[in-house]
Amino acid sequence: MRKTLLESLIHGPLTEAAPRPDETALAEVAQSLKRASRRRLGRSLAIRELDSGSCNGCELEIHALSNPFYDIERFGLRFVASPRHADVLLVTGPVTHNMREALERTYRATPEPKWVVAVGNCACTGGLFSGSYACVGPVSAVLPVDVTIPGCPPPPIEILKALLALLVGADKHAAQNI
């Protein structure tokens, strides 16, 4: 193990430069900030991921955000285990009827102020599963959605850009309201 650790020290990190926040997501954040004034979130967001019917493709890419290339925690973005610790619900899937109640209860368990981010085509529009007897439709049919990240699945870098927009947007807004 010592050798492996030493090599990691010599080679330097795999972590890549931070991307610019996503412009569309920034606009969405600005929109949602107009709707409701929120307290300063600071440079940190606690994220609770929730699969409401995804094929698990989005989960794979959300997982990838924690690998050394993206290292999401360096931005103050952190995945938490409980909705009670979360600022953001990151929701995937076309909201199945069998998951609807769990989604709503998770939302209710999340303290204000809170943000809902819909990840992937299914969560944004219902995707290929629109019209199914088993699906409600996009997340916005159940909860107020602040940011959408389309893609099937969206690559980690796109998810990261949108989350950074949320962070930056929330920060800017807070600065204006001081």
Next chain:
Amino acid sequence: MSALDDMLAKCQIAAPARPWPRLMVSVEQWSAAASEFAAGRWTLLALWAEPRLVHMATLEDATSRIAVLSLPCSQQGFPSIGRSHPAAIRLERAIHDLVGLVAQDAPDPRPWLDHGRWQVQHPLADKPTRGRGPQTYDFLPVDGPNLHQIPVGPVHAGIIEPGHFRFTASGETVARLEERLGYVHRGIERLMIGSTIEHAGRLAGRASGDSTVAYALAFARAAEAATGSDVSSRVHSLRAVMAELERLANHLGDIGAICNDAAFALMLAHFGALRERVLRASMAAFGHRLMMDVIVPGGLARDIAGEGVRELRNLLDMIQSSFPKLIELYENTTSLQDRTATTGIVSAELVRSFGAGGYVGRASGRAFDARRFPGYSPYDVLSFDVPVRKDGDVNARIWIRILEVEQSIRLIRQLLDRLPDGPSAADAAKFNVDVPSEGASLVESFRGDIFVWLRIDARGNVARCHLRDPSWFQWPLLEAAIEGNIVADFPLCNKSFNCSYAGHDL
């Protein structure tokens, strides 16, 4: 004469079907099949239904023959296979939920996928009725001194798919785990009915995102079997390259994630980086990190990129230079071995009886690998080993993955070294058949064998399609694996199985 030979001789062929025959059987023959499963001579590959017909796909172990048996079915239902063969129980519960046909004398008549929340009841029946409305679910009763229950899910603590686990524990020790699934049921099979072959292929590719290549391949092979069409050897080779890249990415991710569930995060960091490199090389070669929608019925949506072969060779070199050191680290870290060795043991007998595929089966002595048998192009001309272990614990399931990473690298190298020239684009016109036709396929995903059965109607659209995820025969074994282990080892056991919720729930 074997039991299947006997049926093949006596029964009427139900419809022209490729590559395996579909036979119309009597109630007696259906029940005889149940005895073959119970006696361990046959392996159940799939069990599904249409409004007036219930089907099973079976493998006769001694003769290595596969057949689909169909039983015409009235309102009264069909004789339960699950009564004598537990592997069929959940499949029969799903049949009742989806089609409304009852498995007579079934040991467990509770609903499975239908939580009473769908708009309709029996969505695949001729005339679906209104939804039942939410109902309480009766978990199995547990009696005994000093037992307590721990309900977990459907929303879990990590970034995982939803499902409910009901633990009954005595102190730290799990006395029983009961799973409840169906939360991510999206109605894929209903959405497929009447859709074009091309669209149904995209839906199949989203049955379980981690196996999107394997599902797209299984669906494409079933469609090609139905129409009796074949694809060029270049297409076969490139499909296999993608399937092995998918296996590589998932196994690398799993090895790291299992170690992380034993609180050894260093492995997750290294294997997470390796997995990311596979996805990036896949992106460079095939234009999508998970290679979604690249395999289509009849061919490929796009050929490998110009730089693709070089990118993939670099990737393999990179993995081969760092992988052995990490495996050495796994082997030499006693605190990690302490968690994985002898944890979550599944017996060889259970694995055989359930026909569990993939690393779950191969870690407990069941050598089945669909690439070997029934086998499909191009694996027949490639050399690779199918690793098998007998210990059946978490450690064995990690080792199967480690050895399969090496085999996948070997396979991709062979494929790239002799990549044939030829056309790769799909010809959609091939599926404009004017007679109904049926096809099936068995494809080895990273998780195990996926079975697909497809009937195409006279307009060339999907009449009915059934997708059977490998998880159907693995989920029940997780309940057995955790028994007698401590609650804290559940994440470790669960990750070592890495069953698909989405592929199972459909």
